[in-house]
Amino acid sequence: MSFLEDLELNFAECIQDGGKATLGVRQREEMDTTHCMKQNEIISQAVCALLNSGGGVVRVEIENGDYNFERDGVGLNLPPLFRNHLDEMLYGKLFLIYVSSWDVAASHVRLATLCSNLYHRCGTFTEVMDPEKALKFLKRVQDPRILGDSDSLNLQEAPVDDAQMILASDLFHSPQLQYLEKLNFTKSSHVEFQMFSADLSQGIRERLPKCVSALANSEGGYVFFGVHDETRHVIGCEKEKINCTNLKSTIDACIRKMPVYHFCGQNHKVQYELKFLEVYDKEALHGYVCAIKVERFCCAAFAKAPDSWEIKDNNKKPLTANDWASRMIEINPDLSSFPQMIPWKSMLNTTPCSKTVFTHKYLKCVEDLQKDYFPGNCCFWPLWNRLTVSIFRGRKALI
Incomplete structure (x- = not known):
């Protein structure tokens, strides 16, 4: 009998493979950053999936043979909210992470989530919402009458800066710009400046969804690629290095790929308008600024699917944006069509898999x-x- 088969016979819980990993605080600090992050990502996803599926065990094979648990520590960078649900032990050459089910009441959200991938504008910055803020945002979009704290994400309480938006609109409709021209307005909650990266398409794919999600989930606004975010100088991208047709296709595919969640019964994606503004150095065409106008979205726009997982058929599977959002805001089902049924015991604040128990109104004891x-x-x-x-x-x- 192999070592892994013996492990599965001795533990009845659902067992997920966390792959191979180097353990120890010092040892992981000395690792290649990309490799370290990849190991941590695999283990974090397995833990997240078990949290959302009733618990189990994550099995990690230890790479470094001289590892000592008491001397070296663990060194894994798991989310703080996850740690209260975990226990750890060595089992021969394996490191086992025991995962209990997610505690909805303690965490205030129904699902364990590594990243919501829902963004919003916080002053002049683009920030991702943590799961609790994301839940408040979803509830507020679902029912605008819901009021929150003064510092929460109320869509109605952040007025649009009309002066900034007028100046940004003027720039968006400018026939041409001058190289190193300094703009007469700054970044704001509705205006974002970005510089082009060396790899134009890759830089757009990495950064644009976050900017678009943040603006769409607020009052809308503008993203200008090719403007220095600190000096406000127009730089653009040199005409020899940019293919406007190809970049337009990349941007369109990028925005169309962004998942959205609707409460309103519609099915459209984020609406936007794209322009390439010519940048001249004196009389000669120097390059282009990529200007994108993002319309306010009616419901919730994600940069990409939330980083949240569950166990299906004994394998970890990512939750879609629709599944994640609907389960996060899950409430007791509407029984107006079944007036004879009444709630007997609500289980929504226990674990992610729990459902409310209903009984027949006229059922006798x-x-x-x-x-x-x-x-x-x-x-x-x-x-x-x-x-x-x-x-x-x-x-x-x-x-």
């Missing part, structure tokens, strides 16, 4: 049923005694 079928002062004990004696005599005769 055992005592009431006994009175209906055996009215009067009927006593069951004499009947029970006669049946018992009869059964005993029958067994004795058989023997």
Whole structure:
């Protein structure tokens, strides 16, 4: 029998493979950053999937043979909210992480999530919403009457800076710009400046979804690629290095790929308008600024699918944006079509897999049923005694 087979026979829980990993605080600090992050990502996803699926064990094969748990520590960078649900132990050459089910009441959200990938504008910055803020945002979009704290994500309480938006609109409709021209407005909650990266298409794919998600989830706004975010100087991308047609296709595919969640019954994606503004150095065409106008989105726009997982058919599977959002805001189902059914016990604040228990409004308890079928002062004990004696005599005769 192999070591892994012996492990699976000895532990009844769902076991997920966390792959191979170097353990130890110092050892992981000395690792290649990309390799270290990849190991941590695989283990974090397995833990997240078990948290959302009733718990289990993550099995990690230790790469460094001289590892000592007491001396070296662990060194894994797991989300703080996850740690209260974990226990760890060595099992031969394996490191086992015992995962309990996600505690909805303690965490205030229904799903364990590594990253919501829902963005918003915080002043002049683009920031990702943590799961609790994402839940508040979803509830507020679902029902604008819901009020939150003064510092929460209320779509109605952040007025659009009209002066900034007018200046940004003027720039968006400019026939041409001058190289190193300094703009007369700054970044704001509705205006974002970005420089082009060396790899134009890759830089767009990495950064644009976050900017678009943040603006769409607010009041809309503008993203200008090719403007220095600190000096406000127009730089653009040199005409020899940019193919506007290809970049337009990349941007369109990038935005169309962004997942969205609708409460309103619609199915459209984020609406935007794209322009390439010519940048001149004196009289000669120098290059282009890529200007994107993002419309406010009616519901919730994700940069990409949330980083949240579950176990399906004994394998970890990512949740889609639709599944994640609907489960995060899950409430008791509408039973208006079944007036005879009533909630008996709500389980929504226990674990992600729990559902509310319903019962029939007119369902009678055992005592009431006994009175209906055996009215009067009927006593069951004499009947029970006669049946018992009869059964005993029958067994004795058989023997």
